[in-house]
Amino acid sequence: ITGAVKALRRKTTGTGRMRYLRNVPRRFKTNFREGKFSFSTFLVMAIRMITSRLSHSSSSSLAFLLQGRNSRVATTAALRYTTAAPAIAQDPIKPSVNVEYTKLFINGQFVDSTSGKTFPTLDPRTGEVIAHVAEGDVEDINRAVVAARNAFDEGPWPKMSAYERSKVLFRIADLIEKHNDEIATLETWDSGKLYQQVATIEIPMIVRVLRYYAGWADKIHGLTVSADGPYHVQTLHEPIGVVGQIIPWNFPLLMFAWKIGPALACGNTVVLKTAEQTPLSALYVSKLLQEAGLPEGVVNVISGFGPTAGAALCSHMDVDKLAFTGSTDTGNTIMSLAANSNLKPVTLELGGKSPFVVCEDADVDQAVELAHFALFFNQGQCCCAGSRTYVHNSIYDEFVEKAKARALKRAVGDPFESGNEQGPQISSEQFEKVLKYIRSGVESGATLETGGDRLGTRGYYIKPTVFSNVKDDMLIATDEIFGPVQSILKFKDHDEVIRRANATKYGLAAGVFTKNIDTANTFMRALRVGTIWINCFDIFDAAIPFGGYKMSGQGREKGQYSLKQYLQVKAVVTSLKNPAWLQVKIICMLFCIMSLVMSCFESSVMSLVK
Known part of the structure; x- marks a missing residue:
């Protein structure tokens, strides 16, 4: 209580200070006198109330109270557990953003689901509804896959230069960095993750991942291979096509970046399904994809449930590859759906017990x-x-x-x-x-x-x-x-x-x-x-x-190794019996013969001179 009062004196003066100090006993004195809680509980509740009031006028008030000697920190933390209910009883802090993007993102546009259905996304701090989000299902997955297929087969993305693709990825990273606060607030509100963790660790990491793959975009190339016989052999590394991606709820936007970064750098198009618990940050970033100049249909974002939207994406015959992060049980199901449809390759990052x-x-x-x-x-x-x-x-x-x-x-x-x-x-x-x-x-x-x-x-x-x-x-x-x-x-x-x-x-x-x-x-x-x-x-x-090894998954994400998951390797073998090649070959042979003759002639002349 001494620390709280000292903080109070530093933060308020005059009538404001007296009002706070008077309110502490006035608010709790009835319950205290009636014996509904102990004196130690009374002190903790007083500290909680003072801290709460200070936080409205200063975002750093709690940090101020926690500064100082370790013993005071330990005491405050221990008291938090002896009075569990009061520790969380204060009203949750109201987020400073509005939820604007709750529709599906298909072919560069925010659209309602075909069925018109929505589902609530909840605030883990309270269990209350944050917003109602469009519920994508089979028809919406079909629409998104058609958009992605058209963007891959007919659109500019896989055909544009790798350098141009890298510039778009750099712009996406810049925009995410610019909107750090809004994105971090949505992520915290929707998932319960610490705001400081999201704002200072995760979003900078997201930006770093996207810039990393932007740098890789124009460094993807094949090899020239030595082969027996008159052949020229080379390999081409080509985008695999339409990629289906499913991200989890524990690191929603970080996994968004881990998935789309290498896929886009390689020239693929994407249909991404969010976790039903945490759709808001990915939908917000979809708007930034537009601003960055990403062509329509290159990335499509569907909010929906696993048994409907997720299953439809995994079994779709026009999806060329899957990437999933989640539980091992769901990973098993996804492998089966991929195998029973078109044998599409699958990258899985699954559970662990490390x-x-x-x-x-x-x-x-x-x-x-x-x-x-x-x-x-x-x-x-x-x-x-x-x-x-x-x-x-x-x-x-x-x-x-x-x-x-x-x-x-x-x-x-x-x-x-x-x-x-x-x-x-x-x-x-x-x-x-x-x-x-x-x-x-x-x-x-x-x-x-x-x-x-x-x-x-x-x-x-x-x-x-x-x-x-x-x-x-x-x-x-x-x-x-x-x-x-x-x-x-x-x-x-x-x-x-x-x-x-x-x-x-x-x-x-x-x-x-x-x-x-x-x-x-x-x-x-x-x-x-x-x-x-x-x-x-x-x-x-x-x-x-x-x-992971064993049932923790297959394939790798991040780094150079992730690029291999989004590329097909094509071998190109060219016969050297082609007339154009023969002409060059004959000229080279004649040149060698003439060089040899001239060398012999020069040696003979020198011998005669001697």
């Missing part, structure tokens, strides 16, 4: 912080989250205690509020799924160190949860939870933990924390995953390929 291995030589404090980030980032809604934390038995107890303390300090609340580290889960379905897994962990005998329940009474907030004494066969150790649930397992030696880490159907990513380079190299080779982070985690760059 091990994070903390070796015996690790700095425990640093390892705890990194393991915490590896799991809890983005509300735990990451396909590559380090959701199996393996800790050497010599440091296990210390690690568990510190992991518990770190989880208790994690600030959970409105994702628009500066200083919060965790927002709500995406939807009521995901919220209930996570809570079900938490109950399963308790029932199976794991030790619940902290968390384990919802936070507040409104929205889809879950307390950061830590389990210890987890066994490999427990559901919380085998299944992809996709939520803020850390499972800490114990191991004795490296061979054992390598075997256990690999004993899963997934193979997306892994983390290893050690000071020993030989240990790092051993794990690097032994773990069967697509990405291994050594003493770091979730390091993404436009140039770093990403994808």
Whole structure:
């Protein structure tokens, strides 16, 4: 309360200050006197009210309150959990943008769905409707595919110079960068992701990815191949055609960029389906595609549901390639639809249950912080989250205690509020799924160190949860939870933990924390995953390929490797028996003979002279 009052005195003066200080006891004194909550709860609620009021006049008020000594931060964070409901009870911050784009984007135009149906997209902070969005289905997918096919077969995009395509991609990146605030606000509102995370990390990464592939556009080329016989052989790398892409809800616009960047750089056209939970940011960016000068029909964006729009896209006979990010079960379905239609190739980035291995030589404090980030980032809604934390038995107890303390300090609340580290889960379905897994962990005998329940009474907030004494066969150790649930397992030696880490159907990513380079190299080779982070985690760059082993997917996204997913290789063999080639060949032979004769003649003359 002292920190709050000091902040109050700095922010207000005179009658304003007195009004705030008087309102604290007036608002709560009745409930306090009647014994409805304790004195400590009274203090916390007072702090919450003061902070809320200050935030209306200063966006940095919460950050100001959290500055200072670590003890005060820890106390504030701990109190947040002892009074769960008041922590989220204040009214959510109202976003500063209007939702303007809710229709399907087909052939360069925003249009209603053929059926006229719409569906609501919800605010995860409250469960309330943000907007009603056009519901695309089979007929709308057909319209979009026709537009994309015409744009590929007859339009300018695949035929224009690679340099011109790169300029369009650069303009798209520039416009996204220009509209950072609006896009970040829509993304946060629609998905519950932290605003600061979207605005300062994800959108700059989106811009970087698009510029990276803009730079690649005019560097895609084939090879000249040496072959036996009188033939000239070359390979051409050509765009594959109409590409169907389906993006997830956990990183909607980032996956939008990962998908369209390489596809457009290679000269393809696209039909992209958004996740039904998060359509708003992709529809907004569709407007920017127009402004950047992208020809009509090159990118078409459909909002809709998987069983209708998604299935129609995957089984469409005029779609030449698919790319999907999502669950392993859905990936299996997509593979079947692709095979049963026209055998279209498929890129899949699917689920994971990534091990994070903390070796015996690790700095425990640093390892705890990194393991915490590896799991809890983005509300735990990451396909590559380090959701199996393996800790050497010599440091296990210390690690568990510190992991518990770190989880208790994690600030959970409105994702628009500066200083919060965790927002709500995406939807009521995901919220209930996570809570079900938490109950399963308790029932199976794991030790619940902290968390384990919802936070507040409104929205889809879950307390950061830590389990210890987890066994490999427990559901919380085998299944992809996709939520803020850390499972800490114990191991004795490296061979054992390598075997256990690999004993899963997934193979997306892994983390290893050690000071020993030989240990790092051993794990690097032994773990069967697509990405291994050594003493770091979730390091993404436009140039770093990403994808999984086993049932975590096939193909790679980002980097040079992603381009290969969107190109066909054509071999061109030209016979050298063609008269034009023979004429050149004869001239070359005559020239060689004449050179040889002249050389011999010169040698003879020199001999006679001597």
